[in-house]
Amino acid sequence: MSEPILRLYNTLTRTEDDFRPIDPANVRMYVCGPTVYDYAHIGNARPVIVFDVLFRLLRHIYGEKHVTYVRNITDVDDKINARAARDYPDLPLNEAITRVTEKTEAQFHADIAALGVLPPTAEPRATAHIDEMKAIIERLVARGVAYVAEDHVLFSPSAMDARGKAPKYGSLARRSLDEMLAGARVDVAPYKRDPMDFVLWKPSKEGEPGWPSPCGIAVLGRPGWHIECSAMAMAKLLEPFGGGLSCDDPARNVFDIHGGGIDLVFPHHENEIAQSCCALDTARMANFWLHNGFLMVEGEKMSKSLGNFVTIHELLATDRFGGRSWPGDVLRLAMLRTHYRQPIDWTVKALEEAEKTLRGWANVLEAYQTSLVEACAAGSDVIAALCDDLNTPKAIAGLHGLAGEARKGNVEAARALHGSLTLLGFDVAALLASHGEAAVRAAAAPLAVTPEIKALMDARLAARKARNWAESDRLRDELAKLGFAAKDGKDPVTGEPVTEWEVVR
Ligand SMILES: Nc1ncnc2c1ncn2[C@@H]1O[C@H](COP(=O)(O)OP(=O)(O)OP(=O)(O)O)[C@@H](O)[C@H]1O
Numbered sequence: 001m002s003e004p005i006l007r008l009y010n011t012l013t014r015t016e017d018d019f020r021p022i023d024p025a026n027v028r029m030y031v032c033g034p035t036v037y038d039y040a041h042i043g044n045a046r047p048v049i050v051f052d053v054l055f056r057l058l059r060h061i062y063g064e065k066h067v068t069y070v071r072n073i074t075d076v077d078d079k080i081n082a083r084a085a086r087d088y089p090d091l092p093l094n095e096a097i098t099r100v101t102e103k104t105e106a107q108f109h110a111d112i113a114a115l116g117v118l119p120p121t122a123e124p125r126a127t128a129h130i131d132e133m134k135a136i137i138e139r140l141v142a143r144g145v146a147y148v149a150e151d152h153v154l155f156s157p158s159a160m161d162a163r164g165k166a167p168k169y170g171s172l173a174r175r176s177l178d179e180m181l182a183g184a185r186v187d188v189a190p191y192k193r194d195p196m197d198f199v200l201w202k203p204s205k206e207g208e209p210g211w212p213s214p215c216g217i218a219v220l221g222r223p224g225w226h227i228e229c230s231a232m233a234m235a236k237l238l239e240p241f242g243g244g245l246s247c248d249d250p251a252r253n254v255f256d257i258h259g260g261g262i263d264l265v266f267p268h269h270e271n272e273i274a275q276s277c278c279a280l281d282t283a284r285m286a287n288f289w290l291h292n293g294f295l296m297v298e299g300e301k302m303s304k305s306l307g308n309f310v311t312i313h314e315l316l317a318t319d320r321f322g323g324r325s326w327p328g329d330v331l332r333l334a335m336l337r338t339h340y341r342q343p344i345d346w347t348v349k350a351l352e353e354a355e356k357t358l359r360g361w362a363n364v365l366e367a368y369q370t371s372l373v374e375a376c377a378a379g380s381d382v383i384a385a386l387c388d389d390l391n392t393p394k395a396i397a398g399l400h401g402l403a404g405e406a407r408k409g410n411v412e413a414a415r416a417l418h419g420s421l422t423l424l425g426f427d428v429a430a431l432l433a434s435h436g437e438a439a440v441r442a443a444a445a446p447l448a449v450t451p452e453i454k455a456l457m458d459a460r461l462a463a464r465k466a467r468n469w470a471e472s473d474r475l476r477d478e479l480a481k482l483g484f485a486a487k488d489g490k491d492p493v494t495g496e497p498v499t500e501w502e503v504v505r
């Protein structure tokens with residue numbers, strides 16, 4: 001059977017489009033990565049997991065060696081400087097910054113590895129691409145779409161539109177200039193010619209990280225956030241051009257997919273497009289723009305500024321959320337139960353359900369272990385669901401279907417379940433091992449009998465002794481719902497009814 005065509009919702013066109021790579025031998029994707037100054041929260045993990053699934057699917061379709069996935073690390077940013085000064089007041093700022101970024105980056109890698117996320121093909125750090133940023137900035141100034149003012153370099157969207165060689169500014173976000181102006185901050189910096197102009201380069205204050213500036217600016221400076229992504233995407237995805245701005249063939253200066261959270265559409269991605277398209281004279285920076293929806297807590301976006309966040313680390317290693325820690329694969333499944341463009345409500349109940357689902361699948365696969373030693377192919381329904389704009393809820397429904405068949409003894413279904421879980425980024429061997437451990441723990445655990453539960457058990461026994469069967473059954477069912485299964489018997493000596501209770505979950 002031939003593979004279904006991958007269709008993806010493209011923010012650029014606002015439609016679901018057939019995905020056709022520019023070069024099937026090298027499918028290229030860029031996703032905006034973290035700014036490394038603090039623990040990543042579980043909302044930040046959403047794009048990481050969503051684009052990991054897309055990376056895996058692209059590798060499945062085009063072959064592992066034919067996909068290049070770049071996810072950057074932003075290691076120069078005002079928030080990093082502020083955190084470094086706060087946490088290491090006694091160190092010189094640059095040393096403190098290195099401490100903060102290295103520690104945060106290592107934590108980020110450990111956290112997302114626990115979520116089953118593959119390392120991207122390349123993970124450039126912004127500070128390693130300052131030369132490319134400067135080269136782009138120089139070219140933008142030479143083309144008249146950027147200007148120098150008070151040691152800053154600013155990009156001018158109105159000059160870009162007047163030049164007429166790139167797409168109109170605002171065409172990704174589909175915002176009018178008036179709307180964008182209304183969104184621009186009220187106190188506009190005095191050196192800006194127009195409130196819409198955005199920073200490409202700014203002077204560094206004494207002690208802050210700084211590099212020799214472009215465009216003849218005499219003081220040390222540092223890049224703005226948007227130019228970092230344009231430069232890293234060019235440097236890593238437009239080979240053999242290699243970021244040297246030497247390739248003048250516009251057809252070669254576009255890559256396939258650019259991704260990130262929906263909050264990045266404006267201004268970050270709009271500005272990336274403006275910079276890259278003006279520097280390279282292309283109509284597009286990337287052909288497909290994909291954006292994940294928000295992870296929400298009680299109706300609000302999880303975010304650092306609102307303070308309603310829980311970090312990946314806290315979920316994995318502490319009891320801060322729901323009074324217990326959660327395995328990485330449970331967090332991953334909870335994330336994938338919702339389509340990536342829909343908001344997710346992050347609740348304890350959803351995590352419990354995801355855990356129960358994984359347990360169920362592990363249970364099925366356990367019975368087939370020897371049949372699953374060789375590589376298993378993913379189920380065709382599961383692949384078709386993923387090719388339908390990464391429809392992971394539909395893919396999960398497919399997994400349930402396969403598990404149901406496997407329970408009836410269908411070994412092919414068990415193999416497809418194994419292959420599909422692997423394609424979705426679940427480590428089946430680890431799942432079976434942890435499932436085995438959980439089963440052993442449950443068997444060895446003493447009955448967690450609270451006084452309330454003990455009272456119910458006593459009442460049940462009393463009802464049984466009184467031959468009040470209706471009440472006895474009602475209490476048995478109530479205790480079953482609480483996780484205790486009744487094993488009724490008779491005392492061998494006295495012949496009195498007795499009941500043993502087993503933990504069933
Ligand atoms: N609640 C969320 N749900 C989904 N994606 C999110 C959420 N919060 C941040 N992201 C995404 O995480 C990535 C990193 O974003 P960013 O560095 O702006 O995070 P942040 O500064 O921690 O955000 P915030 O201040 O909103 O918590 C981006 O792709 C962003 O869209």
Ligand SMILES: [Zn+2]
Pocket residue numbers: 031032033229268272
């Ligand atoms: Zn970016």
